[in-house]
Amino acid sequence: xxxxxxxxxxxxxxxxxxxxxxxxxxxxxxxxxxxxxxxxxxxxxxxxxxxxxxxxxxxxxxxxxxxxxxxxxxxxxxxxxxxxxxxxxxxxxxxxxxxxxxxxxxxxxxxxxxxxxxxxxxxxxxxxxxxxxxxxxxxxxxxxxxxxxxxxxxxxxxxxxxxxxxxxxxxxxxxxxxxxxxxxxxxxxxxxxxxxxxxxxxxxxxxxxxxxxxxxxxxxxxxxxxxxxxxxxxxxxxxxxxxxxxxxxxxxxxxxxxxxxxxxxx
Numbered sequence: 650x651x652x653x654x655x656x657x658x659x660x661x662x663x664x665x666x667x668x669x670x671x672x673x674x675x676x677x678x679x680x681x682x683x684x685x686x687x688x689x690x691x692x693x694x695x696x697x698x699x700x701x702x703x704x705x706x707x708x709x710x711x712x713x714x715x716x717x718x719x720x721x722x723x724x725x726x727x728x729x730x731x732x733x734x735x736x737x738x739x740x741x742x743x744x745x746x747x748x749x750x751x752x753x754x755x756x757x758x759x760x761x762x763x764x765x766x767x768x769x770x771x772x773x774x775x776x777x778x779x780x781x782x783x784x785x786x787x788x789x790x791x792x793x794x795x796x797x798x799x800x801x802x803x804x805x806x807x808x809x810x811x812x813x814x815x816x817x818x819x820x821x822x823x824x825x826x827x828x829x830x831x832x833x834x835x836x837x838x839x840x841x842x843x844x845x846x847x848x849x850x851x852x853x854x855x856x857x858x859x860x861x862x863x864x865x866x867x868x869x870x871x872x873x874x875x876x877x878x879x880x881x882x883x884x885x886x887x888x889x890x891x892x893x894x895x896x897x898x899x900x901x902x903x904x905x906x907x908x909x910x911x912x913x914x915x
Contacts, residue, residue: 653669653707654668654706655708656706657695659711666691666693671686676692679694696709720748720906723908724745724750724899724908725811726743726895739788743784744784746781750865750869758801761801763776763797764797796813805906806906825851829905831909832851832862841913846911848862848886849885858880858881860879860880860884866896876888897910898911
């Protein structure tokens with residue numbers, strides 16, 4: 650007899666998961682496929698901790714998804730497929746809450762605020778919450794490059810920022826928005842896959858050295874952030890872009906979590 654009983658170690662306790670298993674196949678994303686001699690099949694997210702084949706026992710260790718133990722964050726996404734808006738086009742954005750660009754509907758917004766910064770002037774933006782997503786409609790704006798940032802008070806102070814381009818060819822340096830913790834691109838330009846993209850982390854307007862920056866991208870299958878960066882003495886770090894779509898950078902310091910969305914049209 651070659652079958653074994655499979656147990657799962659959850660919070661220090663072993664529980665019988667499946668009996669008489671004669672086929673077990675580890676897969677991607679820590680998924681484990683199991684099949685018993687009775688034809689029962691099951692897929693679970695875990696890792697193999699121990700195999701006691703003499704005693705016909707296999708012990709798995711539970712893996713918690715990132716959203717279960719990671720701090721929640723917020724991020725902004727433009728409601729357009731072009732990566733920018735055309736002159737006279739209605740400007741819409743969405744603000745999400747979750748982790749690693751994956752929404753968490755169990756963590757609702759309490760009192761989100763959204764602001765637009767252009768030509769040194771800041772104004773609060775109207776918004777509405779629809780099924781857990783904050784929708785922002787700025788109407789029709791003049792040609793130019795703007796910063797939009799959001800704030801939400803939760804267990805921690807949450808910030809999110811994005812650059813919004815109306816028209817084309819706004820390639821120039823950008824000024825900080827003045828957030829207590831923020832990520833800015835070293836130089837605003839259209840980011841392309843296969844190129845390095847450099848950012849700078851600022852704390853109270855000054856470069857933050859040694860900051861741990863996480864980065865992810867739209868559609869990632871990873872439960873946790875796939876990229877982990879550390880800023881240099883100038884608060885800068887860079888990422889080689891390998892995926893299509895938007896990227897999200899996130900940094901935490903003390904009681905603040907701040908994100909920056911890099912909008913890509915391809």
